[in-house]
Amino acid sequence: MRKLLLLALVGLGAQLVDGSLGMAYGVTSTTLLLAIGTNPAAASATVHLAEIGTTLVSGIAHWRFGNVDWKVVLKIGVPGAIGAFAGATVLSNISTEVAAPLMAIILLTLGLYVLIRFTFQGLPKGQLGKPLRKRFLAPLGLVGGFVDATGGGGWGPVGTPAILASGRLEPRKTIGSIDTSEFLVAIAASLGFILGIGSENIDYGWALALLLGGVIAAPIAAWLVRHIPPRVLGAAVGGVIVLTNTRSLLRSDWIDAPDGVRYAFYGVIYAAWAAAIVYSVLQYRKNIADDQRIIAEAEAAATGDVPDDKDKATANV
Template sequence: MLDLSYGLADLLPFIAIGFAAQLVDGALGMAFGVISTTLLLSLGVPPAAASAGVHTVESFTTGVSGASHILHRNVDWRLFARLVIPGVIGGILGAYVLTQIDAGTARPFILAYLAAIGIYLLWRGIKYPPVSKRPKIIEPLGLAGGFLDAAGGGGWGPVVTSNLLVQGAEPRTVIGTVSASEFVLTVTISATFILTLGWEMFTTATVGLLIGGVAAAPLGAFVAKRAPARALLVLVGVLLILTSAYGIYRALS
Protein backbone atom coordinates (compact mmCIF):
# COMPACT_ATOMS: atom_id res chain seq x y z
CA MET A 1 0.00 0.00 0.00
CA LEU A 2 1.04 3.60 -0.58
CA ASP A 3 2.46 5.12 2.60
CA LEU A 4 1.35 8.70 3.15
CA SER A 5 2.86 9.05 6.61
CA TYR A 6 5.99 10.93 5.52
CA GLY A 7 6.14 14.73 5.62
CA LEU A 8 7.63 17.53 3.54
CA ALA A 9 10.99 17.28 5.31
CA ASP A 10 11.26 13.65 4.19
CA LEU A 11 10.38 14.55 0.60
CA LEU A 12 12.57 17.64 0.11
CA PRO A 13 15.92 15.89 -0.65
CA PHE A 14 14.23 13.69 -3.27
CA ILE A 15 12.31 16.62 -4.75
CA ALA A 16 15.62 18.47 -5.16
CA ILE A 17 17.22 15.44 -6.85
CA GLY A 18 14.26 15.00 -9.22
CA PHE A 19 14.24 18.70 -10.08
CA ALA A 20 17.99 18.88 -10.82
CA ALA A 21 18.06 15.63 -12.81
CA GLN A 22 15.05 16.53 -14.95
CA LEU A 23 16.28 20.08 -15.57
CA VAL A 24 19.48 18.64 -17.07
CA ASP A 25 17.60 15.90 -18.95
CA GLY A 26 15.01 18.27 -20.40
CA ALA A 27 17.64 20.80 -21.50
CA LEU A 28 20.17 18.31 -22.92
CA GLY A 29 18.08 15.25 -23.80
CA MET A 30 19.73 12.76 -21.44
CA ALA A 31 20.89 11.81 -17.94
CA PHE A 32 17.78 11.80 -15.69
CA GLY A 33 18.41 8.17 -14.78
CA VAL A 34 22.16 8.53 -14.26
CA ILE A 35 21.96 11.68 -12.12
CA SER A 36 18.98 10.68 -10.00
CA THR A 37 20.16 7.09 -9.40
CA THR A 38 23.66 8.27 -8.43
CA LEU A 39 22.32 10.84 -5.97
CA LEU A 40 19.79 8.42 -4.49
CA LEU A 41 22.54 5.88 -3.85
CA SER A 42 24.62 8.60 -2.17
CA LEU A 43 21.68 9.24 0.21
CA GLY A 44 21.62 5.56 1.18
CA VAL A 45 18.71 4.34 -0.92
CA PRO A 46 19.25 0.61 -1.76
CA PRO A 47 20.34 0.06 -5.42
CA ALA A 48 17.28 -2.03 -6.38
CA ALA A 49 14.86 0.50 -4.87
CA ALA A 50 16.71 3.41 -6.54
CA SER A 51 16.61 1.76 -9.97
CA ALA A 52 12.96 0.74 -9.74
CA GLY A 53 11.87 4.12 -8.40
CA VAL A 54 13.70 6.08 -11.09
CA HIS A 55 12.27 3.83 -13.81
CA THR A 56 8.74 4.38 -12.50
CA VAL A 57 9.15 8.16 -12.25
CA GLU A 58 10.50 8.39 -15.82
CA SER A 59 7.15 7.15 -17.12
CA PHE A 60 5.65 10.41 -15.86
CA THR A 61 8.50 12.91 -16.32
CA THR A 62 9.08 11.94 -19.97
CA GLY A 63 5.41 12.64 -20.67
CA VAL A 64 5.54 16.12 -19.14
CA SER A 65 8.92 16.84 -20.72
CA GLY A 66 7.71 15.70 -24.14
CA ALA A 67 4.57 17.86 -23.89
CA SER A 68 6.70 20.87 -22.89
CA HIS A 69 9.02 20.39 -25.87
CA ILE A 70 5.99 20.16 -28.16
CA LEU A 71 4.62 23.43 -26.76
CA HIS A 72 7.99 25.12 -27.34
CA ARG A 73 8.09 23.71 -30.89
CA ASN A 74 11.26 21.77 -30.27
CA VAL A 75 9.95 18.57 -31.90
CA ASP A 76 10.65 17.48 -35.50
CA TRP A 77 7.65 15.19 -36.16
CA ARG A 78 9.23 13.46 -39.15
CA LEU A 79 12.27 12.58 -37.07
CA PHE A 80 9.96 11.58 -34.18
CA ALA A 81 8.12 9.02 -36.35
CA ARG A 82 11.36 7.56 -37.69
CA LEU A 83 12.75 7.13 -34.16
CA VAL A 84 9.71 5.85 -32.26
CA ILE A 85 8.83 2.73 -34.29
CA PRO A 86 12.33 1.16 -34.31
CA GLY A 87 12.82 2.42 -30.74
CA VAL A 88 9.78 0.48 -29.50
CA ILE A 89 10.92 -2.64 -31.41
CA GLY A 90 14.39 -2.32 -29.89
CA GLY A 91 12.88 -1.80 -26.43
CA ILE A 92 10.80 -4.98 -26.68
CA LEU A 93 13.84 -6.96 -27.90
CA GLY A 94 15.98 -5.50 -25.11
CA ALA A 95 13.41 -6.39 -22.46
CA TYR A 96 13.36 -9.96 -23.78
CA VAL A 97 17.18 -10.22 -23.84
CA LEU A 98 17.35 -8.91 -20.27
CA THR A 99 15.36 -11.92 -19.12
CA GLN A 100 17.67 -14.34 -20.98
CA ILE A 101 21.26 -13.09 -20.59
CA ASP A 102 23.33 -10.59 -18.64
CA ALA A 103 23.71 -7.45 -20.77
CA GLY A 104 25.99 -5.79 -18.21
CA THR A 105 29.19 -7.20 -19.72
CA ALA A 106 28.89 -4.92 -22.74
CA ARG A 107 28.19 -1.80 -20.66
CA PRO A 108 31.83 -0.60 -20.22
CA PHE A 109 32.38 -0.77 -23.99
CA ILE A 110 29.20 1.18 -24.71
CA LEU A 111 30.17 3.79 -22.13
CA ALA A 112 33.66 4.09 -23.64
CA TYR A 113 32.05 4.70 -27.04
CA LEU A 114 29.75 7.37 -25.58
CA ALA A 115 32.71 9.06 -23.83
CA ALA A 116 34.51 9.23 -27.19
CA ILE A 117 31.40 10.74 -28.79
CA GLY A 118 31.31 13.27 -25.94
CA ILE A 119 34.93 14.29 -26.56
CA TYR A 120 34.19 14.72 -30.26
CA LEU A 121 31.08 16.84 -29.60
CA LEU A 122 32.98 18.98 -27.10
CA TRP A 123 35.83 19.53 -29.57
CA ARG A 124 33.43 20.34 -32.42
CA GLY A 125 31.37 22.68 -30.26
CA ILE A 126 34.47 24.66 -29.27
CA LYS A 127 36.28 24.63 -32.62
CA TYR A 128 33.46 24.83 -35.16
CA PRO A 129 30.05 26.54 -34.98
CA PRO A 130 27.29 23.95 -35.59
CA VAL A 131 25.94 23.80 -39.15
CA SER A 132 22.52 22.14 -39.23
CA LYS A 133 21.81 19.37 -41.72
CA ARG A 134 19.34 16.49 -41.86
CA PRO A 135 20.68 13.27 -40.30
CA LYS A 136 20.68 10.20 -42.56
CA ILE A 137 21.10 7.32 -40.08
CA ILE A 138 17.97 7.38 -37.91
CA GLU A 139 16.13 4.04 -37.74
CA PRO A 140 19.22 2.02 -36.70
CA LEU A 141 19.81 4.58 -33.93
CA GLY A 142 16.24 4.19 -32.69
CA LEU A 143 16.60 0.41 -32.69
CA ALA A 144 19.94 0.50 -30.85
CA GLY A 145 18.78 3.16 -28.38
CA GLY A 146 15.59 1.28 -27.51
CA PHE A 147 17.45 -2.00 -27.11
CA LEU A 148 20.13 -0.53 -24.84
CA ASP A 149 17.57 1.40 -22.80
CA ALA A 150 15.70 -1.79 -21.96
CA ALA A 151 18.57 -4.30 -21.77
CA GLY A 152 21.16 -2.07 -20.14
CA GLY A 153 19.00 0.05 -17.87
CA GLY A 154 19.42 3.26 -19.89
CA GLY A 155 20.79 4.54 -23.15
CA TRP A 156 18.04 6.14 -25.21
CA GLY A 157 19.10 9.75 -24.59
CA PRO A 158 22.90 9.32 -24.67
CA VAL A 159 22.95 7.02 -27.73
CA VAL A 160 20.30 8.71 -29.87
CA THR A 161 20.92 12.36 -28.96
CA SER A 162 24.70 12.17 -29.29
CA ASN A 163 24.69 10.34 -32.63
CA LEU A 164 22.12 12.67 -34.19
CA LEU A 165 24.27 15.62 -33.10
CA VAL A 166 27.35 13.99 -34.64
CA GLN A 167 25.44 13.83 -37.93
CA GLY A 168 24.85 17.58 -37.73
CA ALA A 169 21.19 17.77 -36.70
CA GLU A 170 20.06 20.96 -34.94
CA PRO A 171 20.63 20.55 -31.17
CA ARG A 172 17.31 22.13 -30.11
CA THR A 173 15.12 19.87 -32.26
CA VAL A 174 17.24 16.79 -31.53
CA ILE A 175 16.85 17.27 -27.77
CA GLY A 176 13.12 18.01 -28.05
CA THR A 177 12.40 15.11 -30.40
CA VAL A 178 14.43 12.56 -28.43
CA SER A 179 12.75 13.68 -25.20
CA ALA A 180 9.25 13.43 -26.71
CA SER A 181 9.88 10.03 -28.29
CA GLU A 182 11.31 8.73 -25.02
CA PHE A 183 7.84 8.93 -23.48
CA VAL A 184 6.47 6.35 -25.94
CA LEU A 185 9.50 4.13 -25.39
CA THR A 186 9.39 4.39 -21.60
CA VAL A 187 5.69 3.60 -21.39
CA THR A 188 6.17 0.57 -23.66
CA ILE A 189 9.05 -0.82 -21.60
CA SER A 190 7.56 0.11 -18.21
CA ALA A 191 3.90 -0.91 -18.61
CA THR A 192 4.24 -4.42 -17.21
CA PHE A 193 6.72 -3.25 -14.59
CA ILE A 194 4.34 -0.60 -13.21
CA LEU A 195 1.26 -2.82 -13.32
CA THR A 196 3.11 -5.58 -11.49
CA LEU A 197 4.57 -3.40 -8.71
CA GLY A 198 1.59 -1.07 -8.38
CA TRP A 199 1.41 1.43 -5.49
CA GLU A 200 4.20 -0.32 -3.58
CA MET A 201 6.76 1.40 -5.81
CA PHE A 202 5.60 4.84 -4.61
CA THR A 203 8.03 5.21 -1.72
CA THR A 204 9.23 8.52 -0.28
CA ALA A 205 12.03 8.63 -2.86
CA THR A 206 9.68 7.91 -5.78
CA VAL A 207 7.12 10.54 -4.79
CA GLY A 208 9.83 13.16 -4.23
CA LEU A 209 11.50 12.43 -7.58
CA LEU A 210 8.14 12.62 -9.29
CA ILE A 211 7.27 16.03 -7.79
CA GLY A 212 10.69 17.52 -8.55
CA GLY A 213 10.92 15.98 -12.03
CA VAL A 214 7.46 17.12 -13.15
CA ALA A 215 8.14 20.65 -11.81
CA ALA A 216 11.43 20.94 -13.74
CA ALA A 217 10.24 19.47 -17.05
CA PRO A 218 8.84 22.73 -18.54
CA LEU A 219 12.03 24.62 -17.58
CA GLY A 220 14.26 22.11 -19.36
CA ALA A 221 12.30 22.53 -22.59
CA PHE A 222 12.54 26.34 -22.26
CA VAL A 223 16.34 26.16 -21.81
CA ALA A 224 16.67 23.91 -24.87
CA LYS A 225 14.70 26.43 -26.94
CA ARG A 226 16.63 29.51 -25.78
CA ALA A 227 20.20 28.25 -25.42
CA PRO A 228 22.59 28.79 -28.40
CA ALA A 229 23.25 25.65 -30.48
CA ARG A 230 26.98 25.85 -29.81
CA ALA A 231 26.46 25.94 -26.03
CA LEU A 232 24.10 22.94 -26.19
CA LEU A 233 26.66 20.98 -28.20
CA VAL A 234 29.41 21.70 -25.65
CA LEU A 235 27.17 20.90 -22.68
CA VAL A 236 26.04 17.59 -24.19
CA GLY A 237 29.69 16.69 -24.82
CA VAL A 238 30.70 17.50 -21.23
CA LEU A 239 27.72 15.60 -19.79
CA LEU A 240 28.47 12.52 -21.91
CA ILE A 241 32.13 12.51 -20.84
CA LEU A 242 31.33 12.87 -17.12
CA THR A 243 28.48 10.36 -16.97
CA SER A 244 30.28 7.79 -19.14
CA ALA A 245 33.51 8.10 -17.14
CA TYR A 246 31.58 7.59 -13.90
CA GLY A 247 29.74 4.63 -15.38
CA ILE A 248 32.99 3.01 -16.50
CA TYR A 249 34.48 3.53 -13.04
CA ARG A 250 31.48 1.86 -11.36
CA ALA A 251 31.38 -0.99 -13.89
CA LEU A 252 35.08 -1.80 -13.44
CA SER A 253 35.37 -1.23 -9.66
Protein backbone atom coordinates in the same frame (compact mmCIF):
# COMPACT_ATOMS: atom_id res chain seq x y z
CA MET B 1 12.20 11.29 3.89
CA ARG B 2 15.73 12.61 3.34
CA LYS B 3 16.31 10.00 0.61
CA LEU B 4 13.06 10.95 -1.15
CA LEU B 5 14.03 14.62 -1.08
CA LEU B 6 17.44 13.76 -2.51
CA LEU B 7 15.81 11.74 -5.27
CA ALA B 8 13.48 14.64 -6.08
CA LEU B 9 16.48 16.98 -6.36
CA VAL B 10 18.28 14.45 -8.55
CA GLY B 11 15.19 14.19 -10.74
CA LEU B 12 15.05 17.98 -11.01
CA GLY B 13 18.72 18.30 -11.91
CA ALA B 14 18.68 15.35 -14.29
CA GLN B 15 15.65 16.72 -16.14
CA LEU B 16 17.22 20.17 -16.42
CA VAL B 17 20.19 18.52 -18.11
CA ASP B 18 18.10 16.14 -20.20
CA GLY B 19 15.65 18.76 -21.38
CA SER B 20 18.38 21.19 -22.39
CA LEU B 21 20.89 18.64 -23.73
CA GLY B 22 18.62 15.86 -25.01
CA MET B 23 20.19 13.19 -22.82
CA ALA B 24 21.29 12.04 -19.36
CA TYR B 25 18.08 11.87 -17.28
CA GLY B 26 18.05 8.09 -17.19
CA VAL B 27 21.81 7.69 -17.03
CA THR B 28 22.15 10.19 -14.18
CA SER B 29 19.21 8.89 -12.15
CA THR B 30 20.06 5.21 -12.62
CA THR B 31 23.68 5.85 -11.68
CA LEU B 32 22.53 7.32 -8.34
CA LEU B 33 20.12 4.44 -7.63
CA LEU B 34 22.86 1.90 -8.31
CA ALA B 35 25.26 3.83 -6.09
CA ILE B 36 22.90 3.43 -3.12
CA GLY B 37 22.57 -0.32 -3.71
CA THR B 38 19.40 -0.68 -5.80
CA ASN B 39 18.96 -3.84 -7.89
CA PRO B 40 19.87 -3.00 -11.54
CA ALA B 41 16.54 -4.11 -13.02
CA ALA B 42 14.59 -2.35 -10.26
CA ALA B 43 16.70 0.81 -10.72
CA SER B 44 16.02 0.93 -14.46
CA ALA B 45 12.33 0.15 -13.89
CA THR B 46 12.01 2.93 -11.29
CA VAL B 47 13.63 5.47 -13.58
CA HIS B 48 11.52 4.50 -16.58
CA LEU B 49 8.31 4.75 -14.57
CA ALA B 50 9.31 8.27 -13.55
CA GLU B 51 10.19 9.05 -17.16
CA ILE B 52 6.63 8.35 -18.30
CA GLY B 53 5.61 11.53 -16.50
CA THR B 54 8.73 13.60 -17.11
CA THR B 55 8.87 12.85 -20.84
CA LEU B 56 5.17 13.65 -21.22
CA VAL B 57 5.57 17.05 -19.55
CA SER B 58 8.87 17.66 -21.33
CA GLY B 59 7.37 16.78 -24.71
CA ILE B 60 4.44 19.16 -24.19
CA ALA B 61 6.82 21.93 -23.13
CA HIS B 62 9.11 21.38 -26.12
CA TRP B 63 6.09 21.35 -28.42
CA ARG B 64 4.88 24.65 -26.97
CA PHE B 65 8.30 26.20 -27.64
CA GLY B 66 8.40 24.82 -31.20
CA ASN B 67 11.19 22.33 -30.53
CA VAL B 68 9.53 19.16 -31.91
CA ASP B 69 9.59 17.52 -35.37
CA TRP B 70 6.69 15.05 -35.17
CA LYS B 71 7.84 13.02 -38.19
CA VAL B 72 11.11 12.30 -36.43
CA VAL B 73 9.28 11.47 -33.19
CA LEU B 74 7.21 8.73 -34.88
CA LYS B 75 10.00 7.33 -37.05
CA ILE B 76 12.37 6.86 -34.11
CA GLY B 77 9.94 6.49 -31.20
CA VAL B 78 8.04 3.37 -32.35
CA PRO B 79 11.20 1.31 -33.07
CA GLY B 80 12.62 2.69 -29.82
CA ALA B 81 9.66 1.31 -27.89
CA ILE B 82 10.20 -2.14 -29.42
CA GLY B 83 13.89 -2.06 -28.51
CA ALA B 84 13.12 -0.87 -24.97
CA PHE B 85 10.66 -3.68 -24.32
CA ALA B 86 13.22 -6.21 -25.52
CA GLY B 87 15.96 -4.64 -23.39
CA ALA B 88 13.78 -4.65 -20.27
CA THR B 89 12.99 -8.33 -20.82
CA VAL B 90 16.69 -9.18 -21.14
CA LEU B 91 17.73 -7.23 -18.04
CA SER B 92 14.90 -8.73 -15.98
CA ASN B 93 16.29 -12.22 -16.58
CA ILE B 94 19.95 -11.47 -15.71
CA SER B 95 21.22 -12.07 -12.18
CA THR B 96 22.20 -9.04 -10.07
CA GLU B 97 25.83 -10.19 -9.87
CA VAL B 98 26.09 -10.07 -13.65
CA ALA B 99 23.75 -7.12 -14.27
CA ALA B 100 25.39 -4.60 -11.91
CA PRO B 101 28.88 -4.50 -13.50
CA LEU B 102 27.37 -4.95 -16.96
CA MET B 103 25.17 -1.89 -16.46
CA ALA B 104 28.14 0.05 -15.07
CA ILE B 105 30.08 -0.74 -18.26
CA ILE B 106 27.19 0.43 -20.45
CA LEU B 107 26.76 3.64 -18.46
CA LEU B 108 30.53 4.25 -18.36
CA THR B 109 30.72 3.86 -22.13
CA LEU B 110 27.85 6.28 -22.62
CA GLY B 111 29.43 8.73 -20.19
CA LEU B 112 32.76 8.62 -22.04
CA TYR B 113 30.95 9.17 -25.30
CA VAL B 114 29.07 12.19 -23.96
CA LEU B 115 32.22 13.66 -22.37
CA ILE B 116 34.44 13.25 -25.44
CA ARG B 117 31.77 14.17 -27.95
CA PHE B 118 30.77 17.47 -26.38
CA THR B 119 34.23 18.44 -25.16
CA PHE B 120 35.98 18.16 -28.51
CA GLN B 121 33.25 18.47 -31.11
CA GLY B 122 30.44 20.50 -29.59
CA LEU B 123 27.26 20.52 -31.66
CA PRO B 124 27.80 19.91 -35.41
CA LYS B 125 25.76 21.89 -37.91
CA GLY B 126 25.28 21.46 -41.66
CA GLN B 127 22.78 20.13 -44.20
CA LEU B 128 19.94 21.64 -42.17
CA GLY B 129 16.50 21.04 -43.64
CA LYS B 130 17.25 17.76 -45.41
CA PRO B 131 14.86 14.95 -44.34
CA LEU B 132 15.91 12.24 -41.92
CA ARG B 133 15.17 8.87 -43.53
CA LYS B 134 13.30 6.04 -41.83
CA ARG B 135 16.11 3.64 -42.75
CA PHE B 136 18.38 5.75 -40.54
CA LEU B 137 15.98 6.48 -37.67
CA ALA B 138 14.41 3.00 -37.28
CA PRO B 139 17.67 1.08 -36.54
CA LEU B 140 18.83 3.99 -34.39
CA GLY B 141 15.60 3.76 -32.39
CA LEU B 142 15.89 0.00 -31.92
CA VAL B 143 19.46 0.25 -30.63
CA GLY B 144 18.74 3.30 -28.51
CA GLY B 145 15.67 1.73 -26.91
CA PHE B 146 17.50 -1.53 -26.11
CA VAL B 147 20.49 0.29 -24.60
CA ASP B 148 18.18 2.61 -22.67
CA ALA B 149 16.35 -0.24 -20.97
CA THR B 150 19.40 -2.41 -20.24
CA GLY B 151 21.55 0.50 -19.12
CA GLY B 152 18.90 2.44 -17.23
CA GLY B 153 19.50 5.26 -19.68
CA GLY B 154 20.94 5.78 -23.13
CA TRP B 155 18.08 6.93 -25.35
CA GLY B 156 19.48 10.46 -25.44
CA PRO B 157 23.21 9.58 -25.59
CA VAL B 158 22.53 7.23 -28.52
CA GLY B 159 19.89 9.22 -30.40
CA THR B 160 20.80 12.88 -29.86
CA PRO B 161 24.46 12.81 -31.04
CA ALA B 162 23.59 10.60 -34.02
CA ILE B 163 20.92 13.00 -35.29
CA LEU B 164 23.08 16.04 -34.53
CA ALA B 165 25.96 14.45 -36.42
CA SER B 166 23.75 14.15 -39.50
CA GLY B 167 23.46 17.94 -39.53
CA ARG B 168 19.92 17.71 -40.92
CA LEU B 169 17.93 18.85 -37.89
CA GLU B 170 18.71 21.94 -35.86
CA PRO B 171 19.90 21.26 -32.29
CA ARG B 172 16.81 22.50 -30.45
CA LYS B 173 14.49 20.35 -32.59
CA THR B 174 16.80 17.37 -32.22
CA ILE B 175 16.68 17.67 -28.43
CA GLY B 176 12.93 18.33 -28.36
CA SER B 177 12.14 15.41 -30.67
CA ILE B 178 14.35 12.96 -28.76
CA ASP B 179 12.82 14.03 -25.44
CA THR B 180 9.29 13.71 -26.80
CA SER B 181 9.82 10.29 -28.44
CA GLU B 182 11.25 9.00 -25.16
CA PHE B 183 7.69 8.93 -23.81
CA LEU B 184 7.02 5.86 -25.98
CA VAL B 185 10.29 4.28 -24.89
CA ALA B 186 9.51 4.83 -21.20
CA ILE B 187 6.08 3.21 -21.49
CA ALA B 188 7.42 0.15 -23.32
CA ALA B 189 10.37 -0.31 -20.94
CA SER B 190 8.14 0.05 -17.87
CA LEU B 191 5.75 -2.57 -19.22
CA GLY B 192 8.64 -4.91 -19.92
CA PHE B 193 10.02 -4.53 -16.39
CA ILE B 194 6.64 -5.01 -14.71
CA LEU B 195 6.11 -8.22 -16.67
CA GLY B 196 9.70 -9.32 -16.07
CA ILE B 197 10.36 -8.62 -12.38
CA GLY B 198 6.87 -7.93 -11.04
CA SER B 199 5.49 -4.65 -9.76
CA GLU B 200 6.23 -5.58 -6.12
CA ASN B 201 9.98 -5.23 -6.80
CA ILE B 202 9.66 -1.59 -7.89
CA ASP B 203 9.80 1.26 -5.37
CA TYR B 204 6.96 3.53 -6.49
CA GLY B 205 7.84 6.12 -3.84
CA TRP B 206 11.27 6.59 -5.41
CA ALA B 207 9.71 6.77 -8.88
CA LEU B 208 7.27 9.44 -7.64
CA ALA B 209 10.10 11.49 -6.10
CA LEU B 210 12.10 11.39 -9.35
CA LEU B 211 8.93 12.23 -11.26
CA LEU B 212 8.08 15.30 -9.16
CA GLY B 213 11.56 16.74 -9.53
CA GLY B 214 11.54 16.07 -13.26
CA VAL B 215 8.09 17.58 -13.81
CA ILE B 216 9.17 20.81 -12.12
CA ALA B 217 12.30 21.03 -14.26
CA ALA B 218 10.82 20.00 -17.64
CA PRO B 219 9.30 23.34 -18.76
CA ILE B 220 12.35 25.24 -17.47
CA ALA B 221 14.67 22.98 -19.46
CA ALA B 222 12.58 23.39 -22.64
CA TRP B 223 13.08 27.16 -22.31
CA LEU B 224 16.76 26.88 -21.40
CA VAL B 225 17.56 24.82 -24.49
CA ARG B 226 17.63 28.07 -26.46
CA HIS B 227 20.10 29.74 -24.10
CA ILE B 228 22.36 27.27 -22.30
CA PRO B 229 25.70 26.21 -23.87
CA PRO B 230 25.24 22.46 -24.51
CA ARG B 231 28.97 21.93 -25.06
CA VAL B 232 29.88 22.91 -21.50
CA LEU B 233 26.91 21.08 -20.01
CA GLY B 234 27.75 17.92 -21.95
CA ALA B 235 31.31 17.90 -20.62
CA ALA B 236 30.12 18.40 -17.04
CA VAL B 237 27.47 15.68 -17.16
CA GLY B 238 29.75 13.24 -18.96
CA GLY B 239 32.32 13.59 -16.20
CA VAL B 240 29.77 12.82 -13.48
CA ILE B 241 28.64 9.68 -15.28
CA VAL B 242 32.20 8.47 -15.93
CA LEU B 243 33.33 9.03 -12.35
CA THR B 244 30.31 7.39 -10.70
CA ASN B 245 30.28 4.30 -12.91
CA THR B 246 34.03 3.85 -12.72
CA ARG B 247 33.57 3.71 -8.96
CA SER B 248 30.80 1.11 -9.31
CA LEU B 249 32.86 -1.01 -11.68
CA LEU B 250 36.05 -0.92 -9.60
CA ARG B 251 34.08 -1.95 -6.49
CA SER B 252 32.20 -4.75 -8.25
CA ASP B 253 32.90 -8.45 -7.83
CA TRP B 254 34.34 -8.50 -11.34
CA ILE B 255 37.30 -6.29 -10.38
CA ASP B 256 37.23 -5.55 -6.62
CA ALA B 257 40.20 -3.17 -6.95
CA PRO B 258 42.16 -2.20 -3.79
CA ASP B 259 41.78 1.31 -2.37
CA GLY B 260 45.06 2.59 -3.81
CA VAL B 261 44.14 1.58 -7.35
CA ARG B 262 40.65 3.05 -7.06
CA TYR B 263 41.91 6.39 -5.73
CA ALA B 264 44.48 6.60 -8.52
CA PHE B 265 41.71 6.13 -11.08
CA TYR B 266 39.57 8.75 -9.35
CA GLY B 267 42.44 11.25 -9.41
CA VAL B 268 43.00 10.78 -13.14
CA ILE B 269 39.27 11.12 -13.85
CA TYR B 270 38.99 14.30 -11.75
CA ALA B 271 41.93 15.87 -13.59
CA ALA B 272 40.62 14.90 -17.03
CA TRP B 273 37.12 16.07 -16.11
CA ALA B 274 38.34 19.49 -14.95
CA ALA B 275 40.45 19.87 -18.09
CA ALA B 276 37.46 18.93 -20.27
CA ILE B 277 35.23 21.56 -18.65
CA VAL B 278 37.90 24.26 -18.95
CA TYR B 279 38.53 23.36 -22.59
CA SER B 280 34.80 23.35 -23.35
CA VAL B 281 34.36 26.80 -21.79
CA LEU B 282 37.33 28.20 -23.73
CA GLN B 283 36.09 26.71 -27.01
CA TYR B 284 32.59 28.01 -26.38
CA ARG B 285 33.91 31.52 -25.78
CA LYS B 286 36.12 31.24 -28.86
CA ASN B 287 33.16 30.22 -30.99
CA ILE B 288 31.16 33.17 -29.69
CA ALA B 289 34.03 35.53 -30.55
CA ASP B 290 34.37 33.98 -34.03
CA ASP B 291 30.63 34.35 -34.65
CA GLN B 292 30.73 38.00 -33.58
CA ARG B 293 33.71 38.64 -35.87
CA ILE B 294 31.94 37.04 -38.83
CA ILE B 295 28.81 39.10 -38.18
CA ALA B 296 30.89 42.29 -37.90
CA GLU B 297 32.69 41.55 -41.18
CA ALA B 298 29.39 40.81 -42.92
CA GLU B 299 27.87 44.06 -41.67
CA ALA B 300 30.98 45.97 -42.74
CA ALA B 301 30.83 44.43 -46.21
CA ALA B 302 27.12 45.27 -46.50
CA THR B 303 27.77 48.95 -45.69
CA GLY B 304 30.89 49.14 -47.85
CA ASP B 305 33.07 49.86 -44.83
CA VAL B 306 35.70 47.30 -45.81
CA PRO B 307 39.40 48.19 -45.40
CA ASP B 308 41.34 48.30 -48.67
CA ASP B 309 44.79 46.78 -49.19
CA LYS B 310 46.55 49.96 -48.11
CA ASP B 311 44.60 50.06 -44.82
CA LYS B 312 45.36 46.36 -44.19
CA ALA B 313 49.07 46.93 -44.79
CA THR B 314 49.05 49.88 -42.41
CA ALA B 315 47.22 47.86 -39.76
CA ASN B 316 49.80 45.09 -40.00
CA VAL B 317 52.75 47.43 -39.34
